[in-house]
Amino acid sequence: MAAEVTEIVSRMDRLYEYDREPVAESKLQSGGRFAGLFAGEHVAATEFVIGAFFVLHGVRAADLFLGLLLGNALAVLSWTFICAPIAVRTRLTLYWYLRPILGSGLTAAYNVLNALLFCVLAGAMISVSSTAVCSVAGLATPAPTDVWPASLSWVLVTFAIGVLFTLLAILGFEGLSRFASVCSPWLFVIFVAGAVGVMPRLGVQPDFRNFWQVAETRIWNGVPSPGQEPFGLWHIVFFAWFANLAMHIGLSDLALFRYARSWKYGLWSACGMYPGHMLAWICSGIMMAAINREVNPGLMAYACAGLAGAIAVMIAGWTTANPTLYRAGLALQSVTHNTARWKVTAAAGLATAAIACFPVVFLKLLDYVAIYGLTLMPVGAIAFAEHWILPRLGAEPEPARRRGWLVNPLALAVWAGTLLFCYWLPLHLFFKWLPGYLAATVAYCGLRLLERRTKA
Template structure:
């Protein structure tokens, strides 16, 4: 590798996109930022699908209660042990780290696969949102794998186009709106499940009143998570639930996708903050959605296998349920479309992120009209994990194992060769996984751990044979100098940041607005509990549920008015504080706590 002078490196750094550089100390966030981020990201419209899927797969009540706890705990530990430490030490996104490790063809294939995965997730979210709107517009239910209504096709396309345009051009106001949806979504999912428990209890016990925990278990086991599929076959069991729960986000933790988030964490233990998403979203919301789906099936006299998220939300939350499905689907679709654009830009760097997002978005819009994508969502994300986790194993081996075994990190780049070891260590586990799946030897949800482990072993062995055991003093020296100049660059940026300016908004109206939206959430949740504990018969239950629907609808309007108004006031106040500090020429955008 040719040596560059500090001045040449400084000019190179100035030209680089911020995504290609390590995160600076002045850009780091505290633990609360990641707790809120994971809570908001993992409570979405597809939680209705996950909850119903475990019912359809025949999970038992104890399988769900224990299996989801264990599986989600394993996911949290994966974030903490695998993802966060590498992210906080390199301060790089997974895309940049992979480019430094393997580069070339490996990076392009990986980025392309990521674009496909995020596109599939986005398409599923758009379809979920469309199922709610199609009820309002009275289009027929989409019970087949393909669309059966021209109206639904038009609706999905329109919704998809809006989501793609937002992701491509980054409308700030809508992105800010999405940031305040997390607390409301969590309360609505919990309330929806609670409200329908008396209806499920009547189905199982002949009474809407539960006497204690044993009745809850009986209700769940008899009518929701029965241990049998709708066809009467045995269900997936405890290990199956654990496997699916752990595998649901495997591309993000074992596959290291969320390095892109945790590189902004001050400490690696912030990986534990993923628990807000895993346990509020992938535990509470999935179980609640299962109860909602089972109750809706009983009320509508339809099989849970054909119910749509919009139908379930309507029965559990009234018209506010439509908003839950639309907002939950839209916010997640928007975020994943943005990610798909970033990943696609890695494949086609000559195009802007916005242009790539539009191209990927076209595929997403077409895919969104096919209901099979959201109905098979659990399996799709599991397969995606199997496809992507070997890269996580390769990067784990590169960062942790090669130096400890006397080999050189970034050896392929120093040597100036294609990292064939990485390609083989990715391709061989995928081929092995495909054979195992075709032969039916192992269920899909158990495949990602052996695929990850095999990639680690293969990469260490192949890298040693292909050049990692050699020393590369010039390359290491060049990287050390580059890191030093990046530190200087970040120090300059930090000096320009008005860190000493207090931008917190302590004005009375802003505080009142915060109190208002918090009270609204408390009232909605409290009324759901009243429905649960004060419904001695079905007639009383239905009267209380109708009142809850009204409170949920009005509360939803009040929540968003107060929360969004508070957000706008805080941003305006922060911007004004910065302008006073720096003078009228300041154009910085404030970073809210």
């Protein structure tokens, strides 16, 4: 078993060989480049669903605007004060930063778990794209409470789109990624155009003077749709904060910020948060209200922005799913024996396409985003404790490397214990991660100090 894990780890190491060394000074990037990266990355297919769901959950207009302002500010501050400083000091990706802390075996497990969670997210994107095709073709789409596939046509269209996305991810990831970069500004235009285009339908005057009145009575009126739990200010604040939890608090974006000249570059994340996670969510909420709260992102965009809107949903789904499938294939390749990457990506893509046929993956997207961040958050807490707290308490750095651990048992215990603690915590799913993060940090520091005392 240990030999097998060692073999898997060495294959994963070869895969990430190119970023083993800290980034050289000459490779550091300008702030403008970070602004562009964030702006491009955070206007995606998920935005068509998230903003629309806030309307279904009966958020009030004032709570939405204030919640998004505050929650996105907290996300920007998390990138600036938690992720970017560690990235700038270490200049390493999370994979290489975690290795001497978690041990190579646990780091590999983290990587594979991340890939699997990403596959489900890609599945949701395929479902969203499928709603666009079904809406244009006049085929049935799932109802808001559906868990299982409701019709054969839905399954056939969704699976075909999944196969198409998988083929594209296998055939030309890099070229297509370059093409995807031209989609972001256009997607943003479609969000704004769709929302502004339905203003006359909602009764908003061209001089904008009655917008707030319409917003409070017809869009975010505080009345949840049947079967949806009501959301308030703090649901919005926390959702906007943890929407990218794995990236900032979870430290995945070390990969990005290791190219930053200063930790202050974390502030550039605002260029992604406010257009993508505020304006685009508001726009999709407005579009949702204009189609009488029907849960169908494809129909919503088609009805509000015409064929360009339906194409936008399709392209947004693909641009989000494409790198996700590619990364999942890359991570899973290392745990398979000498299997070509295209075969692994194909297998991961087909499994993702099958997952996408279950409408629950996009109809419960808000909960899934919360679970995704929550699952990986304890590792971020461990890395934070190792970087900032334990050196000040006199603990030796890089415990797994020093002791030759394949799996750091303390980290594994804290990771599993935190997830159990969060599971039992009597709080709404959206609020569980913060006490969980604090508990993980304290528990890991405690265990490390206890272990040092026992050893002494």
